[in-house]
Amino acid sequence: MTFVNVSSTISALSPLQDDLHISSSTLVWVSSAFSLAVVSLVLSAGTLSDLLGRRRVFWAGVALFTLGSFIAFLAGSAGLLIAAQALMGVAAAAVLPASLAIVSHTFADPHERTGAISIWASCAGLGLAIGPVVAGVLLDQVSWHAVFLTDVVIGLITLVLTPLLVSESRHPTRRFDPAGMVLGTVAVASATYAIIEGGATGYAEPTIIAAYAVSAVSLVAFVRVELRHGDPMLELRLFRNASFTTVMSIGAVTMLAFVGISLLTVLYLERVAHDSALTTGVKLLPMFAAYIVISAFAARLVRRFGIAVTLTTGLVLMGGGAFALLAAGPFSGYGAMWPGLFVAGVGSALLVAPSTAAAVNSVPPLQAGMAAASVNMFRQLGSVLGPSILGTLVTTRFPRLLHDRLASAGVPAGRADDVVAGIAHGSTGGLTASLAHTVSLASPQAFTAALHQGWLVAGIVPLAMTVPTALFLRRRHTAA
Template identity: 90%
Template sequence: MVLCLGVMMTFVNVSSTISALSPLQDDLHISASTLVWVSSAFSLAVVSLVLSAGTLSDLLGRRRVFWAGVLLFTLGSFIAFLAGNAGLLIAAQALMGVGAAAVLPSSLAIVSHTFADPHERTGAISIWASCAGLGLAIGPLAAGVLLDQVSWHAVFLTDVVIGLITLILTPLLVSESKHPTRRFDPAGMVLGTLAVASATYAIIEGGATGYGKPVIIASYVVFAVSLVAFVRVELRHRDPMLELRLFKNASFTTVMSIGAVTMLAFVGISLLTVLYLERVAHENALMTGVKLLPMFATYIVVSAFAARLVQRLGIAATLTTGLALMGVGAFALLAAGPFSGYGAMWPGLFVAGVGSALLVAPSTAAAVNSVPPLEAGMAAASVNMFRQLGSVLGPSVLGTLVTTRFPRLLHDRLASAGVPAGRVDDVIAGITRGGTSRPQASLAHAVSAAYPQAFTDALHLGWLVAGIVSLAMTVPTALFLRRRRPVA
């Protein structure tokens, strides 16, 4: 229960922050490029530090690192509540990301250590993963209520309350455990963090400003150099932070890839759906959260039964089915048109929710069960890193596809409606600078008709790519995933 509270807290922040982006942008008067970092600073910190945090939890004590992570996360949430400018809010999100990086692998390692039997462990991990979905579901609902009654500042108080409860209960109910022979790998930690951080920064910033800028190219150079150095160091270290030899086994590598693809599709579909509901259907934050429930609530319910399905169908069949359903759900969302209503959307969300439930917990359990018990912490940190990388790629890649295609589609529709070329450019510039400026009265009708159609068509491309990536991943999953443990 305590570990699940900690995990739920981290995911509440993800979905509640997305729900609060529009009001906080209006209140703080921040640009679209800066707004990207309000949510992405959290993801950058998590994906960069989660592997190192997993190693530290093995060395220093998993309960100790978990408690410290909850403390940092709670502190960051309180700072975000008090933030009066974009810089402080982004810094608070980064601090929350540091805390989440400690919470995720340590909590999963404690679960793996507590439940030694593989079947029991799979069931416990299913509960652990369902609480992540519960956090994603609670976030928009709580944010919607607080945004309606108070302000965006209050959105971050939800995690402060959960964090304080978790801080009190952890020393009372969670047992301490360590890896008995784990050694410190400082070079691996530094190089691994640098490699992941530089690549993640390039993905996020490149998606917002363009991938051809010198700073983005430099980031990829840093990534390449640090990655090569990391591999050399880890292969020579007697007790590496990441056992790279495990990746020689196609099954282990496939599980890591599934983790990344799952979160790319899950978070990407969620974000695109939020954009549709808020910008096309003009729903408020609370109704947006309610209308996401077919995906999030289904994920929570089906996750509770995922362990039983694995026992009956096998891990490969379960994960292949989950990926296929995720892809079908994404394709089904293409039925949502600019004026079609919610009835065309919820079936796709429902199917995607079932698919994600068959992926998140089983793939996590497959990673942990595929290594010896003493390496469970490393496996937990690895799968969390790949999942977080996927959660960064989802909004960055799919969001970039939408934001780059939308202006072109809107330009074409306005031009087809007879709007003069000069006026078209002015309207698009006003909308893409933040969407707060309104067109002239003479253009209002043309824009009101063209905007939802162009935006929906742009979202369709994002959903289409999410579906294709999910279905493509079914091939290596069916071919390479096996039950046997890889040999280190």
């Protein structure tokens, strides 16, 4: 449900904007409200699942997610749609750590647990894969409203099956940590808000600076409270272990690159290749299908080659896949893209499940809920950073690159400024035939060049992560 919503919402953004007549800055929050809620509340929700019962919190999260999806289906304004996405984000914050903790508690043996977590991760990839395809069909046959009915159906089925198939479990001695929950939520929420909103308005704005200041102060207070608490929401002493910290970082880097590559590819297919939503979803399948299939075998690969080799290989493949996408030109065919998507998909499969299993296996069984919430928080933070950093890089570089290409084609500087400003606001009218032809050539070239810079960053980040992975990750970290 979580990942179906992520990928299907991205596919529906253009029809949404056209139908509701919303600005680009507002459109950012249609998908970002979900991410903000998840990353802010996932740690607290993990604690609540330990206290109240993992099945209970999971079931409540699914019910809330189903309600939010139905509200999104009925939404007739941007405000209501953003509120529905925020509600689904709150629900996803409960579903993600509770579901992972249920899986971890059900399988006590570390090897079996790693295999079960691989299946859990495959389901996340399945959601990412079917989201754009189903959304494309519904957008073509019905409207963007129907896109949100997919999770309503999944939710209703899950609400019926959960009491029948899932046993209840909770932490027997966990204590409530209200100060830690509040401070942790404020620290993460304010930083995430600054990252998302700063990408649209600029990071030097007073409100963005203030948000970062609130995050810093809250973070310092959170650390002090957690170190003194007898049963903290997040056991910060675990981060003294370089191996544990490396695993958390891998989780963030993986999702930064995975979601970032996906977003940039969608932008290329829709704005350069001019593919429909359904065609775009189908063309993303080499990445998502490779992720699903390889994730199912990730546990076996870890047992055979070790966690450090598996994760290092995954980082190299993900970085290599991003670099391979640089072969896609403004007028090239899909044949230049799918190999890079496939390699990135294989790399992500070697990262998501093994790093998740490494985090959960690194702590005693009673702390599985906390570890699950921690790794999900870092992964969701990466999911926010990917679109924010890479998307901002593309949107800021494109106008400059387009202006340069128009100038090199002989368009006067003042006229080039007017054309760039018009395209930035979605208008290409009022152009002479010759200028329209020049723009039709320069615009895809400039946009592709901007995307290349985004893919380049998406490749460098996981490759840079191979150094601490090779230095600090230890096999005993996952064999405790």
